[in-house]
Amino acid sequence: MNNTVHSINGPVVTVRNTTDFSMLEMVYVGEKRLVGEVIGITNQATTIQVYEVTTGLRPGEPVYPTGSPMSVTLGPGIITNMFDGIERPLKVLEKETGAFIGEGCNVPSLDVERTWAVTITVKTGDKLMGGQVYATCQETPVVEHRFMVPPTLNGTVTFVAPNGDYKLNDTIVKLTDENGKEHELTLCQKWPIRVSRPVKSRLPITKPLITGQRVIDTLFPIAKGGTAAIPGGFGTGKTMTQHQLAKWCDADIIVYIGCGERGNEMTQVLEEFSELIDPRTGKALTDRTVLIANTSNMPVAAREASIYTGVTLAEYYRDMGYNVAIMADSTSRWAEALREISGRLEEMPAEEGFPAYLPSRLSQFYERAGEMVTLSGAEGSVSIIGAVSPQGADFSEPVTQNTKRFVRCFWALDKSLAYARHYAAINWNTSYSEYIDDLTKWYNDNVDSNFMKRRQEITSLLQEENKLLEIVKLIGADVLPDDQKLIIEIARVIRVGFLQQNAFHKEDTYVPLPKQMKMMEVILYLYNQSKALVAKGIPVRLISETGLFDKLVKMKYDIPNDRLDMFDSYYSDIDTALKGIR
The missing domain is CATH 3.40.50.300 (P-loop containing nucleotide triphosphate hydrolases)
Incomplete structure (x- = not known):
């Protein structure tokens, strides 16, 4: 056999003087049949990158062409699974070779012995185009798997199997194309990984x-x-x-x-x-x-x-x-x-x-x-x-x-x-x-018509705080006027009470959009009410002593995601506390 390993440099292997390989073709390298892919072809040499450890590989070992590009198997059993980089199931590899993947373990990507309860959705005589669904099965409790005609195939249905339990490679539909050639449709198909799947x-x-x-x-x-x-x-x-x-x-x-x-x-x-x-x-x-x-x-x-x-x-x-x-x-x-x-x-x-x-x-x-x-x-x-x-x-x-x-x-x-x-x-x-401009209409239609306006106000306060902190670094916070001290205080509430999030807290790990909107509104309400007081000459220190800023920092924990009505009490608390210092 002429196709033999000429040189090995880590994962890169060359084969000399051959025209048997095509660009991006999947190949098997050596006696252990390591999976590789052709990445370069010249008159003198074919270069292959090997997707497995090449330790122990020697010059002179055979290289086998497959005639097809590096592809993955697509079918039921993908969801819940765990694969390596070339779609080999790690749980199966562990049973075969232990904790570390052995060389040349060419196990099927999906379980070919498992049966699936399949419902056929086409009948004899139907004309099918590439991408159309011809059967379904329940892959997991939440995902329905839809079996689709390969994108490059069109034809007329000439055979339909009855609904029932089938394995991955069982034929459930036969399709005859316009040239009279019959194609068998199973529960799986192959697709090259470097080619994007076509869409309409x-x-x-x-x-x-x-x-x-x-x-x-x-x-x-x-x-x-x-x-x-x-x-x-x-x-x-x-x-x-x-x-x-x-x-x-x-x-x-x-x-x-x-x-x-x-x-x-x-x-x-x-x-x-x-x-x-x-x-x-x-x-x-x-x-x-x-x-x-x-x-x-x-x-x-x-x-x-x-x-x-x-x-x-x-x-x-x-x-x-x-x-x-x-x-x-x-x-x-x-x-x-x-x-x-x-x-x-x-x-x-x-x-x-x-x-x-x-x-x-x-x-x-x-x-x-x-x-x-x-x-x-x-x-x-x-x-x-x-x-x-x-x-x-x-x-x-x-x-x-x-x-x-x-x-x-x-x-x-x-x-x-x-x-x-x-x-x-x-x-x-x-x-x-x-994406802000693209999504503004959705937010305004589905959450609140003022959502993006409130977002802009929050962003402006954070940007203003950033400028003020530069000044504070140089000359300290004491020399700032009260309206600027208020911006620094309210920005702290935004940073700690709104932007900071606790992944381990039941209510805070996930926050629905309506609650996010309510939180922004309460923070901005406190800011606007406090701003009005500061304009009348009341020091920020007195507003801070009411404890309102700290109360708003904790509202993400205090208000459950399904009790948005509790925000109403915050408005009255703010009004009551601020009235007391007028």
Whole structure:
């Protein structure tokens, strides 16, 4: 056999003098049949990146072509599962090889022996287009799996199996295309991970992804089908923020990609998610979650593939009409994998050693987000939230700067906030959301007609406080006039009472939008009433001594999410206390 390993450089393997391979083809390398992908072809050599550990591989071992690109299996059994970067189920691998993944473990991505109760939704003679649903089954208590005709296939139904229990590879529908060729439709299909699944059209952004986190929903909202980056140095709470979003955001399905992160963090995700009850359904949170774990001690090339694996699974469920949210933790580790492989390939490095194609790879990933009309006419969305881990919290490094170019929401985590135990540690002075204008109508129609107006007032007070604190650093707070001292006091209430949120408190871990609105209104009411008193010459010190500022800081804990009527007493308390000092 001519196709043999010529040289090995970490995960990069070359084969000399062959024309048997095509670009991006999946191959098996060596006697152990390690999974690899062709990433370069010249007249002299074919270059392959191997997604497994190449320890023990020797020159002269055979390389087997497969004729198909690097693909994932799409079918029931994805939800609740935990995969590695190339969609191998980790629980099955553990049974086969123990705690550490052995080489050449080519187990099926999905359980081929498990049966599913399938309901066929088409009949003989029906004409089906790519993307149309031909059967359904209940994948988990909260997710109905819809079996769709592969996007590239059209035809007429010539055979329909009866409703019943079927395995993954059983034929349940036969389709004859216009050339008379018969195609068997089973419970699964394959799709190449580097190719985005086709859709009918892209919809404009109009609806927010509601997270229950006040600093996000109110100040820096993300849209369904939107993109966001969470950059932050070590220990600033990137993973914790993504955990909160995965637990509470109103997406139908969560795809959590642990890309190059520590193993204990993925273990924490597993343990927490399995114990949590989903507030939307009352069922376990894992019933709508997929985990892709490619930890820092796993092969580096598979880390590069894990991002594409995750977004392909998300697009599959989007095509069924679901809203999917991807948590990618972290894209910096993915970029480091690109850098390592690029170095092995001896490519010309760009800034900080990253390959010159880093921006285009980032854009390819984030561009797969969006709210779409699927081929079957349903509406679904993929929202992508990527953590970025700049070394030394330096936001000017290439991954953060290039990510900023392709996302419209930037939640900058601040080290000083995190060390002060202010979570989520999103800095309101350096973060931004470009979705505000797109979402204003939705907020005004569905929450309150004054929601965006109140948000603007809160933001202005925080910006004003930021300017005043610069002056305070130079000359102290005592020289400020009372109206400016009031701004500093009320901004503290906004920061500590509104923006700071306790993930471990029953009422504060998730806050619905109506309560967020009421909290803003009470804070602004106190500010406006106090401002009127200060204008009459009453010192801020006397207002502060009423204890109203501290009372408002604690209202997030004191008022249950389902008792918004309790806010009324705050207005009367404010009026009574302020009357006493007139």
